[in-house]
Amino acid sequence: MVLPGARRSLSSLSGILGRGRKIVAIGRNYEAHAKEMKAEKPKEPILFLKPTTSYVSQGGKVEIPAACKDLHHEVELGVVIGETCRDVRQADAERHIAGYTCLLDMTARDIQNAAKNKGLPWTVAKGYDSFTPMSEFIEKGRVRDPHDLELYCFVDNELRQKGNTRDMIFKIPELVAYISSIMTLEPGDVIATGTPEGVGQVKAGQVMRAGITGLVEISFPVVDRRP
Amino acid sequence: MVLPGARRSLSSLSGILGRGRKIVAIGRNYEAHAKEMKAEKPKEPILFLKPTTSYVSQGGKVEIPAACKDLHHEVELGVVIGETCRDVRQADAERHIAGYTCLLDMTARDIQNAAKNKGLPWTVAKGYDSFTPMSEFIEKGRVRDPHDLELYCFVDNELRQKGNTRDMIFKIPELVAYISSIMTLEPGDVIATGTPEGVGQVKAGQVMRAGITGLVEISFPVVDRRP
């Protein structure tokens, strides 16, 4: 299948990596996860940015920074933007989406908790290099319903997370509309739509295996970062 | 003067806009500003990200979003990265810098205060389109000492901010070293080095005039955003 211009260049991970300028991530977008974080169900989407330098693709490793004592996995559906857009109406959101990806929003939970307690940004906790391992690009036509996808994450052979995108508090059209009312979205930008419950620690020597059932699977070893 | 390859393409604002993928901003990097925010002097740099879609260059306007009732100006020195780098030592920082820019880190103070109180990210408060008005690129050779620059910001004809970069708590080499120990820096990335005291509200119909004495001046009208 030949894709139209803008989308063709996104049809590989290197296309996403090369073109996108931001990752807009959503906090607490599954009620059971908000609960496990002892947080309230949000009334509007909670946004934060991750730098695109945090991407790592299959074959790479996730590194635990020396400053982090509690690195957590968060498996998420990523939405890949196909066209520059702003003030998108929910009804039009779908046409600005090029496809999807499965990603892990790696989080230095100890650093994040310290930041939250001081009212400080989450940037360091979420932004280290290798903190966004990501699958190949999944062309939109391969996904029948993005709100009926099973997400899972194993650590070694233990199932840690299993959830369904139908449980998102804010659905994809709401997210695209809300984000684009604040900041322009551009081709290759990725929306990390939030994680279901079951987040937890990974340690050096373990392997994370995550995916979207029937669509894609990724596997990343975890190592200590050497300066 | 002919600049070497990587830097030549940065020697215009469109070069920065086109190439950079992140703005890493520093919170509370001047003691008098930390004090006016009723915050402690930080023990390590406070980082947050702004999206590159927030840039606006001379000729454009700064828009007040409908959700914001208290938009603040923060005049800052921007450091423009010239080369991909990670784990930069302070002694080597200078060679990874292509030049400088003067920018305004526009901040929806009401939205930021609400976020701080809930331990939530500053992304929305800092990330709207037009929230990073920026000057032309200032080639490194034109700046004798980046730690002896006078920053100023007028609103209409009232002087609101006047400070000197010598009062930064964390100097530029410390910032480059600290940030690059967390995330890779890339050509065109901008470090917004923090604002001196005197931040305050701007309203629709006012004009901000800011600059670095002897080097550059920018002027941006403030308007209400129409959805």
Ligand SMILES: [Mg+2]
């Ligand atoms: Mg997450």
Ligand SMILES: [Mg+2]
């Ligand atoms: Mg960015």
Ligand SMILES: [Mg+2]
């Ligand atoms: Mg600032």
